[in-house]
Structures are given as C-alpha cells and as structure tokens.
Amino acid sequence: MHRFVKNAGMKAVTLTLALSAAAVAQMPVSHSTVAPTLAQTPPMGWNSWNHFAGKVTQQDVMDAADAMVKSGMRDAGYVYVNIDDTWEGERDAQGVLHTNSKFPDMKALGEYIHARGLKFGIYSSPGATTCAKYAASLGHEQQDADLYASWGVDYLKYDLCSFGTNMREAQAAHPEDLEFANRMMRQSYVTMRAALDKTGRPIVLSLCQYGWDNVWAWGAAVGGNLWRTTGDIRDSYDRMAELGFGQAGLSKYAGPGHWNDPDMLEVGNGKMNADEYRTHMSLWALLAAPLIAGNDLSKMTDETKGILMNRAVIAIDQDSLGKEGDRVRAEGPQEVWSRPLAGGGLAVGLFNRGGWNQPMSVSLKELGVKKAREIVNVWTGEKVVAKDGSVTAVVPKHGVVLLRITE
Ligand code: GLA
Numbered sequence: 001m002h003r004f005v006k007n008a009g010m011k012a013v014t015l016t017l018a019l020s021a022a023a024v025a026q027m028p029v030s031h032s033t034v035a036p037t038l039a040q041t042p043p044m045g046w047n048s049w050n051h052f053a054g055k056v057t058q059q060d061v062m063d064a065a066d067a068m069v070k071s072g073m074r075d076a077g078y079v080y081v082n083i084d085d086t087w088e089g090e091r092d093a094q095g096v097l098h099t100n101s102k103f104p105d106m107k108a109l110g111e112y113i114h115a116r117g118l119k120f121g122i123y124s125s126p127g128a129t130t131c132a133k134y135a136a137s138l139g140h141e142q143q144d145a146d147l148y149a150s151w152g153v154d155y156l157k158y159d160l161c162s163f164g165t166n167m168r169e170a171q172a173a174h175p176e177d178l179e180f181a182n183r184m185m186r187q188s189y190v191t192m193r194a195a196l197d198k199t200g201r202p203i204v205l206s207l208c209q210y211g212w213d214n215v216w217a218w219g220a221a222v223g224g225n226l227w228r229t230t231g232d233i234r235d236s237y238d239r240m241a242e243l244g245f246g247q248a249g250l251s252k253y254a255g256p257g258h259w260n261d262p263d264m265l266e267v268g269n270g271k272m273n274a275d276e277y278r279t280h281m282s283l284w285a286l287l288a289a290p291l292i293a294g295n296d297l298s299k300m301t302d303e304t305k306g307i308l309m310n311r312a313v314i315a316i317d318q319d320s321l322g323k324e325g326d327r328v329r330a331e332g333p334q335e336v337w338s339r340p341l342a343g344g345g346l347a348v349g350l351f352n353r354g355g356w357n358q359p360m361s362v363s364l365k366e367l368g369v370k371k372a373r374e375i376v377n378v379w380t381g382e383k384v385v386a387k388d389g390s391v392t393a394v395v396p397k398h399g400v401v402l403l404r405i406t407e
Helices: 021-025 049-055 058-070 106-115 141-151 163-173 180-198 212-217 237-245 274-286 302-308 311-317
Strands: 002-008 011-017 044-047 080-082 088-091 097-099 119-124 155-159 204-208 226-228 259-261 291-293 326-331 334-340 346-352 358-363 374-377 390-395 400-406
Touching (some): 044 119, 058 106, 080 155, 097 141, 106 141, 141 180, 155 180, 163 180, 180 204, 180 212, 212 226, 237 274, 274 302, 274 311, 274 334, 334 358, 346 390, 390 400
Parallel strands (some): 044 080, 044 291, 119 155, 155 204, 204 226
Antiparallel strands (some): 002 011, 088 097, 334 346, 358 390, 374 400
16 A cells, blocks of 8 residues: 555645555666765755845855854864755756856856865756746756756755646646656656766755655655655744654654755744754754754854754764654653664653743653663753653753763
8 A cells, every 4th residue: 555645736635545566666766876875974064045045146155155164064064055046047049057147157156165175055946947936957957967067066956846737737637647747756856866977976866845745755766865854944933843843753764875854954043042943953963854054154143053063963963873763752742752873872852842841751761771871961961860760851941851871
C-alpha cells in the first residue's frame, strides 16, 4: 500500500492506492554516484531569502560572505553562501540565462565567496519560472547546470513552484494514471541531478517542494541531498513550532548524504525572543536539520551570535552518526525529543510549548539510558545530576532545556 497526498486545486485529496511493485519500480531513480558522497552531515550556511527576499543584491551576498568569516560563523561550520530567488534575468538567443542587474557578475561573486574559504549556492526551479516568476530551468537543465558550474556553484536549491502547474495539467490529461504527475516530478529531479553530475563539479542538490507526496520516502532515490518537508517558515514562534515539532516520525528517512529539511533558520530576524530562538536551534539540531541561517549576518547582536554559534549545539546537529532525532513523548504543551549520538549517549530536548514556565521531568529509563556517566545542560554548560533516575528542570515558556547525556 502506498499512501500519498495530492493537491487538486485548492483541495488536498488523500488517496490510498494499492500500487504494484512494478509500478513503483517504474518511478524514475537517479544513478548518481556523486550525490551520495555529498552532505555527509547536514549542510550549514546562509541563504538570502528569509531576510532579503526579492531585494537581495550581489553586494548583500558579498557582505554576508564577509560577515560569515568576521563573525566566526565560518569557523563554527557555516560554509554555504546561497542566493535564493530573484537573481535571474533573461535567456539570450542561444538559451543561455543571464543575471538581472542586481547581480552584475556571478563569476566574480563565486570567486569572492571561494576566496574566503566558503561555498557558493544558487537557486532555480524545474518549471519554466521560479516562485517569484523569474526564468527557471525547464528545458534548459544542462545549459543551466553548465552555467552554474562555470560560476563555481557548489549547491543548488531546486524549488518546484510553477512546475506544480505543469504537473496538474499533465495529470488532468492522464486521469487513468494516478502516478503520472508524481513520476514527472521525480523525473525533473533525476534530470537535474544528471545535468549537475555531468558538469564534473560536486553540487549539492536541495529539493524544495514543501513535502508533497511524502518526498522523504524517495528524495534520496532521485538524487536529492536534502528535501524540504514543509511549507515556508516565518519568523514566528507558532510557525516555527508547527514545522519543527511536525517532523515527528520522519527520522528514519534521514542519514548521511540525505536530510529532511524543515526550512531555513529565522534566528536573529527579530520576531522571536531568545528562548524561542534557542528552541528553534535546539530542535533543528535534534532533527539533524540543515542549519541555513536566514538573517542579516552583517548586523548580528551578541545574543544572535551566541545562539547561531553555540558549538555544543552545532556538534549535536553535525554529529557523525548522522541519525535524526525523534519525539519521545508529547503531553499537552510538553514535548521530549531525543537524538542518538556517535560513541553512545544522546541529546535530549525538554520543550515547553506552553505560555508559562513549567517544570519538566524525564527518566533515564524512558530514554533507554542504562547508566549516565555525565549529563550536561548544553546551553548553560552546567553539569546536571539525575535524582532517582530522572532529570527535572524548569523550562521557560516556549523554551527548551537541551541535555547531552554520555553513557
Ligand atoms: C518558495 C520557497 C522559499 C523561497 C521562495 C522564493 O516559497 O519555499 O524558500 O525560495 O520560494 O521565491
């Protein structure tokens, strides 16, 4: 049985179908030997969208690269400098895509980024246009991949958007074949993966289609290194919590080279308080989520820097075992999540989604820990002592107590 959700106009229709093994086998798959070697830990970097959106310029991206070095972010592990939508111009008579006036020289920008020991990311769509209605890659996949490689691109975010319309139209023309649009979507990723590989540059492929058709179940098979599991994040506690806590149950699909992506970080954008941003960062670390900062790196408060660059939290996100964490328990506004770590031991988050401070407890037994050699409160660095086999802490409203337990 294969269960999936399709978008039929405004209405989401859930279908349960018995698919023969043969039908599933016909789903397009990538034979890339490159993809599995990339992104062995969740990608870390910065992306222009959350803060600059459609206003981003080449200078903003250069400033972000400089700030990434100066602030210490690069040394903390953030390496990708990714331009999101709105860099694109027109195609010429040969079909070669040009930048618009906001990005006068992409090759120089790539060199600028690389000269700082950083990597360069770009954005397109498998459709004819991007979400912001700029030119995208449909029918020009190899040409675009070659162009990116000539600029020194190391990472492509490939955002479905207008291709959803192509899919809906094609599906309507093939009503008897309920998997038509899904095969089309998967083929679009296989095609771009092959085009990227053909350039000879190892380019990370980030799928962005908001979690349609349970992408986590097949994102790696089509050559994706990460895939968005959700719609867009916003700089609000409610939206961040909806996306982050909504990841329960997806851990088994992630691993080295292929990660669930609950969207980019909003830390430092100003609409959440420090407890809420610590929740965001802690949850993303437990989820082995890509840590792609989305704030203005050239204007960071010490508080923002402290959250984005907390080495102990980053170490959890980047843990070499590469196992995503999952929910242990949810009771009312209290959630306990844990993530197994390399060398034994685990990271544990006690999250308070309520609007008031409250004590929370977790027993080592519940976490499957036989003997805790050491327990550290990750954000404060303090040692924690288990009493009668349990850890108890007061967790601030919308906040977290993140623990690292060594067995
Ligand atoms: C979609 C994506 C966002 C961003 C915008 C750009 O909404 O999900 O992350 O890339 O498009 O237009």
